[in-house]
Amino acid sequence: MSLRRAIHQHRGPVQALITEGRGILENYCGFIRGLREEEKSLDDQKQQTDIKIMEAYRQTCNQIHQQLTEERDRLLSEVETNHRQNKGAVQSQRDAVLNDVAEMSSACDGAEQGMGREDKEFLSRKAKLDEVVGKFRERIVPILIPTHPAIFEPTEKFTCSLGKVTVPGAASSGAAAMAMGHHHGNKSSTLAPKQRLTFGGEGSDDGQFDFPFGVTVSEKAEIFVADSGNGRIQVFTLHGTFVRKFPAVVPGEQEQCPMDVALDREGNLWVVIRTESEEFAAQYTTQGRLLKKILLKETKNLRQVAVDTKRNQILITQTSGDGDNLQSEVLVLRSDGTLVRTVGQQQGMEVWFITVDGEGHIHVSDREHHLVHTFSEDGQFLFQYGGLGSGEGQLKEPAGICTDRAGNIIVADRGNRRVEMFDKTGRFIKHITTDMSCLCAVAMTPLGQIVVTCAEDNTVTIVSI
The missing domain is CATH 2.120.10.30 (TolB, C-terminal domain)
Structure with a gap:
């Protein structure tokens, strides 16, 4: 058989093999494209999840900060009120005692000034001193014990329940989830829109x-x-x-x-x-x-x-x-x-x-x-x-x-x-x-x-x- 005839006879089978090979290559290329799309999908899912986690983290931190700020302001207000009341009571006691001191001092000074005199003014000052001393004789001199505002402990405890941001592809048990907080109690946990x-x-x-x-x-x-x-x-x-x-x-x-x-x-x-x-x-x-x-x-x-x-x-x-x-x-x-x-x-x-x-x-x-x-x-x-x-x-x-x-x-x-x-x-x-x-x-x-x-x-x- 001549070379030309042999080549002619084998062209058909070779073309069929080429076609079959191209088909196999296309299948592989399609599979590779699918893998690339899957990689892109995984990257997109991760990015979205990262954003959700950071947003949840930010919201929780803002909520906790808001709650602590409110608690701080409340405690400071209580301390200020108690301080004002206690200080007012001390100042009232001081003013009352100062009035008593002024009255007693005036009576003693007047009697001392009249000691060398022999007239009825001396007798009137003695009578005044008898009256003032007698007035204070039975009184108990107040012993002032400093009163300080109490050191306040928070009267409310902040507790958190767990919310979850699910990671795509993670087990439903939540093993790959991030727990974030939510406040329960009398205080509002709503953060001002633009605090x-x-x-x-x-x-x-x-x-x-x-x-x-x-x-x-x-x-x-x-x-x-x-x-x-x-x-x-x-x-x-x-x-x-x-x-x-x-x-x-x-x-x-x-x-x-x-x-x-x-x-x-x-x-x-x-x-x-x-x-x-x-x-x-x-x-x-x-x-x-x-x-x-x-x-x-x-x-x-x-x-x-x-x-x-x-x-x-x-x-x-x-x-x-x-x-x-x-x-x-x-x-x-x-x-x-x-x-x-x-x-x-x-x-x-x-x-x-x-x-x-x-x-x-x-x-x-x-x-x-x-x-x-x-x-x-x-x-x-x-x-x-x-x-x-x-x-x-x-x-x-x-x-x-x-x-x-x-x-x-x-x-x-x-x-x-x-x-x-x-x-x-x-x-x-x-x-x-x-x-x-x-x-x-x-x-x-x-x-x-x-x-x-x-x-x-x-x-x-x-x-x-």
Whole structure:
């Protein structure tokens, strides 16, 4: 048989085998696609469950905080009432005794003055002294035992029943569920829709401010505030209680003005500082010990700082030029001060505040154009949103910006006196609050609250979402 004839005879069977093989490959590819879809479904389920768990955790923490706050206020009110009553009783006793003392003293003094006289006035004073002494002779001198308000113990105990957030795919026994609390008792456990706590006030004492600007919150729930006018960093709890302070001091510098603060991956604090002669970024421990200093060029606007914890890079805003030729950009630096890249230079924006989300995306507020710009972790422009206005999704002079664990973007809409939430694509989600008197920086707490600074009022406000 010739080679050509043999090839001709085998072409049909070979084609059939090819077709069969392609079919088998398609089945395998279909199976792989199914596995990918299953992986995506599992990832989506996990993300949704993470959100539910964090929301349940946040709600429970807020409820417990509300209950403890109410109990604290009630006990303090009881102590104040008892203190007032006890003090009033002591003051009444004191006044009564002072009247008796004055009467007896007057009678004795009068008798002493008349001792040397031989007239009827001496006899009248003796009679008066007999009357007064006789009046008090049978009286028991009161022994005053200090009475202090009792130390109150809570009269109500908070008990919790268990609610459950089910993890997809977990056994119905609840072994893979997270238990959250619910209060039972006379006290209402309903949290005010936008519960807020404001603290501060103008001054230089502990807990007071002079132009508080930048703010950040640690995983330990400590609030760090750049108290610019007082040249220091102040630290507070989530209840607004003053914890400590340290001066934003670098040896050899005078009249230092800290503008913004951010925490890095190691838990150290980065502060951008302006002096009369220079500007720089300084790294401190959270207790205030200076670690390093990075010199920066002079900038036209108040400088802001953020940290890409994924890469442990420091991002610092910078604006140069004059008038219509202002040029804004974001400097991306290594922790030793080496420049990695600049971001946004071609965007024609006026950078104000900056943040970096968990994926490394850079978000910048642009108050001149009333926009927020978003860049990739490599500095490529992705999208922008906002625009001048007061409608949903619009902005007016946006200031502070931060992100939550889900990647949502929170913006201090300064000109509209409100705080807005957008999703990671820039789509408007909701108004967090719409009645803030003024806003500067904004930061997210581990419990899902937001912390807002107000330089004009010299206050800091914590708002529940």
